[in-house]
Amino acid sequence: MLPGHEQQMVMPGAGLGRRYVRRRLPSQSETSAFLPRGDQVFEATEGSLQPQSQIGRGYERVRRVLLGRRLTTAEQVHERLTKVKALAVLSSDAISSVAYATEASLAILIGAGTAALTQNLPITACIVALMIIVGVSYRQTIHAYPNGGGSYIVARDNLGVLPGLIAAAALLIDYVLTVSVSVSSGVDAMVSALPALNNFSVELGVVFIAVIMVVNLRGIRESGTIFAAPTYLFIGAFAIMILTGIFHAIFSPGGPFGAIAPHQSPAALGWAPQHMGPLLLLTAFASGCVAMTGTEAISNAVPVFKPPESKNAARTLVAMVTILAIFYLGTTYLAWRFGIVPHPNQNPTLDSQIAALLFVGPFAWVYYVVQFATLLILVLAANTSFADFPRLSSILARDGFLPHQFAFRGDRLAFSTGIIILAALSSILLIVFHGSTEALINLYALGVFTAFTLSQSGMVVHWYRLRARAGVNWRRSLGINLVGAVATAIVAAIITITKFDRGAWIVVLLVPLLVLLFRGISKHYSFVQRHTKALTPLHAQDLRHVLVVPIAELNRPACQALAYARSLIQPVVAVHTAMDKADETAFRNEWDQWAAEQQATLERAVEAARMAAETPEGRAEYARMRALVQERPQMVVLQSPYRALVPPLVRYIEMLRDVNPQRTVSVLLPEFVPAHWWESLLHNQTALRLKLALYSDAGVVVFNIPYHLPQ
């Protein structure tokens, strides 16, 4: 019993109106579950979320340890990021791709022999050129969409819903792939340094994903700060590695410390021989394009920058593309210069080979720093997807293209549904592909370039629309985005063609399927909005009732249900299914006895009410009593010679509904609430079957009158 309960007064009959609720409502002194916040407004405190059951409390304890205390919506932090922090937060995905991009194209080229590896230099140059084009192109998006210009929004606004959905589908797929590729690549870096873990790479990957999931469900509030350390550690370590490498390349023509690795034959390493030709070059180019994943992150997140937002974002974008281009070029150059050959299954990785070659003797610890920093930034890159995927799916859900759950913020303000779905999908992918970065990378990048193309095309339309606006150099802007759109479209085509039979077909198949799903969901939601048939009237005065109480025997739950039905002062029909004559007779006797007892008690109550009918409340009560007396429940027996319980009842209820189109039929089901799970084996079968049978019955309201079994 709540404190303050004894102050409560009994309120008379009907017509309590506003007073009724206010008087009865929890004030702060009564409970800590709610705080009064004005007239009929109560704020649910954290106390209202405390589970009551044993299991619930156990779950709550685990939840608290994993996720921390709940956060109110007001606690949402709109942290503005400096350029330095923003670079850390938003570029980990892009910059981390140097950990696998060079290797990805070399792994294609090596099929044609070690001589072919030289071809990677022009390929890398092309990709860097592309990076610059896309970077410049996105700078414009940043300025045009200061509230965040994700590909979905830009494409939807300028090209229409379908292109928007295609971009969204492509991006969602890529976010999943980002997690899988980054985690598997991070595990590769770890396994390169600690070969003993070689056999556990899939398990390690799934554990990493689980940890990232929990961290994201907690929500990362101090994101800028905690992101900065690993990102700058990686940038520093990688910069040192590349500088050291260039130093050795210049001053030790025979390799650092004269220790150039002897060329191993590709066949000896296990690579399948390939024919060297334009297709192979294009394939290598397509593989290298994974370096560009994550480039769009900054343009999505313009509002998180400190003002002037667009300007700061644009500058950060330039910094990011510069770092990415230098690291990517540097890695490619060093690998070529020192004749490093990629190993199958990234074991060890190319970067690990370079670092191991450069940092020997007293500098061996630097190798471990590089590997550790690589692991960290790859995990951070996966983490970026854990921000992007839920955000995009929440926007889609708000637009009605995904189930509404994706738009709910969880206890810690994170979009929990999206986070959990992303973790599940990327884990499945990791398991299906046995944690192989090489295999996963073939699916990758296609989605990114599809989104790039649609986003840049959208920008082209955007500028064209603004052509009349003063102060806009629309021709120049349109030209830049057009170059970007054409370049990324060509790359998307190349990726599709060269990677199709290596796995890209999965993405080519999935994007339209996802778009169909989005449209189906949207169609369904809007259909429900428009075409709904009201099965019961929308105005109280139009509602007429029939209440049906199925009764097996006149036990206590049945009497309760009958009393409940009767108290509503509506026509009540008690239906008994009789298995045989003896059953029918017995029930009739029970019924007559019950009805007589009820009538007698009721008559006494009417008499008492008549005596007390002096105040207005008393008169209302007396009127109610008289109405009760008039509305006597009707008893109907259904003989069931086939011993069926549920079907005749359902048929009878349907018929009652059909012959009373002006009435709403409600079924009152007494239901045992078991105190222990096994008790449900001994009770409720009939109620459950009846409920299931009535579930899809149009226009029948089902009441569950709970009847608790003693503990």
Place this chain on the structure above:
Amino acid sequence: MLPGHEQQMVMPGAGLGRRYVRRRLPSQSETSAFLPRGDQVFEATEGSLQPQSQIGRGYERVRRVLLGRRLTTAEQVHERLTKVKALAVLSSDAISSVAYATEASLAILIGAGTAALTQNLPITACIVALMIIVGVSYRQTIHAYPNGGGSYIVARDNLGVLPGLIAAAALLIDYVLTVSVSVSSGVDAMVSALPALNNFSVELGVVFIAVIMVVNLRGIRESGTIFAAPTYLFIGAFAIMILTGIFHAIFSPGGPFGAIAPHQSPAALGWAPQHMGPLLLLTAFASGCVAMTGTEAISNAVPVFKPPESKNAARTLVAMVTILAIFYLGTTYLAWRFGIVPHPNQNPTLDSQIAALLFVGPFAWVYYVVQFATLLILVLAANTSFADFPRLSSILARDGFLPHQFAFRGDRLAFSTGIIILAALSSILLIVFHGSTEALINLYALGVFTAFTLSQSGMVVHWYRLRARAGVNWRRSLGINLVGAVATAIVAAIITITKFDRGAWIVVLLVPLLVLLFRGISKHYSFVQRHTKALTPLHAQDLRHVLVVPIAELNRPACQALAYARSLIQPVVAVHTAMDKADETAFRNEWDQWAAEQQATLERAVEAARMAAETPEGRAEYARMRALVQERPQMVVLQSPYRALVPPLVRYIEMLRDVNPQRTVSVLLPEFVPAHWWESLLHNQTALRLKLALYSDAGVVVFNIPYHLPQ
């Protein structure tokens, strides 16, 4: 729409009473689902059982092919059996045991070498003596319990509930074992004749059980006739085999056609050597006692005999015991005489070896007849359990020791639950024991002898109680049953000791567990009967309501639910959980608009009702309208800064209940009824969670207001 529907009239407001229901009820012209059978009594025809859904109709079609048309309770056939038919129906279990009993004891003895096999002759003699004792003892039960004296009933009536339950538990276990042993033994007989099936014995057994289950679910109405053929075929074939064997034993001292099988060494056959001693002899004796399973069948079924029931039953019992004794002795003698050695895994069976030895050349077909008849009678024996197990479990269910479902007769009048459970348990047993008759037989017989002992002890008490009754020779009767009780008790002890580590421990463990289960169930049912707390009052006049309508947005389902709640003219509280300030404001605006529209419509309706208030119905309607106007729904906003939807609502509802102990809180949940399964992924999550959370909440009634999604 039903025919005749257009004849229905709109009925005014409340107070429709008896006329209301009668007028609206289906007459025969409206539908074939019900036939009128007097005042407010309707008979559900088979038409009322026709499923409406596609899946339901498909299931119904399968059901019909497998089980046949439904039977009414009135169609129950109380076929009285002649002695000839009764012998066929009731003795298949007992007589069929000759198919494995001799072999069971020989399989023990052979461990001590072929010389030990001779010991089987005195063992068999002992068992036959025991048969006669038990037979004579049961003759008395037949006369004392002309309504059927199953061990459970005799023990319960004379010794008390606990011994009754022990007997019941022992019998239920033995019925399951009878099915497993008979079927596995029948499969042995089949495999002996058709060795190609050797690898499929478990699968064959499960198929046989499934077929027997379906046949029993159909119900066997012409049981006497269809049982007679296989039983008498077996009796005939076995009699011919034994006579032929004796003929050869007398006239061909060197074996039939001089073809005595050369003794094979037990070790060569794969038997493990055993020490010959009293324990081995007792074990062999215990194994042979399986010959006596099924002896109690006739005493259970006295009422099915033609009058004079007891006399006919007693004579049939004598005939059965005689046939059983002769066959058992004969088989043992022939096996010994022709030096036949049991093979491991009953492959081939002993009987098959005897028959193969006797029927050669032009008589080889007789061998197949014997094998086929053995298979048939063993399947019939299993079938006996399919009558006994459901009957005993239905009696236990009626006494409240098993869930009530066991007492319901299915569509074809059979106790479907018991039949399905028996089939499931015996199939599991068959699979767990890899279909090995030898292994299963070790668990067998202990239950039977426990039940024998308790039943005979019960009879001893029975006679002692009747000692004062004139015309009863109580000393003689008591003596006979006492001998029976002591003998069977000794055998039960022998079986327990010798078979304990071969599997009988399972039975020793299971019996008390089952008894505990029975008592637990019974305790629960009677506890529920006695200690139930009524959560809502048992008299309509004592019920006061508060109706709570949780509303996320004022969409159509929500408006319907509000209208429904309001139409009951009780205090209504609409609760909205607001996620933030904007949400709250938006909802308030929606609400105000809705409330204004409702009020305007209602006022027009009141005005119209006032004009029409000339007849009594009109005045009642006017009164209702005025009450509606007075009872305006109250709107409460719960601010949820933690974005939780369900817990604050549940807490609020609980609080409303706690501060209004005189009122019953009902929650009206608008629920989408999806037209397709996947739609439930897009809707209802909140309603479902709320329902689950409220499920175990004492004193809260939940209404489901269905809201159908369009197809």
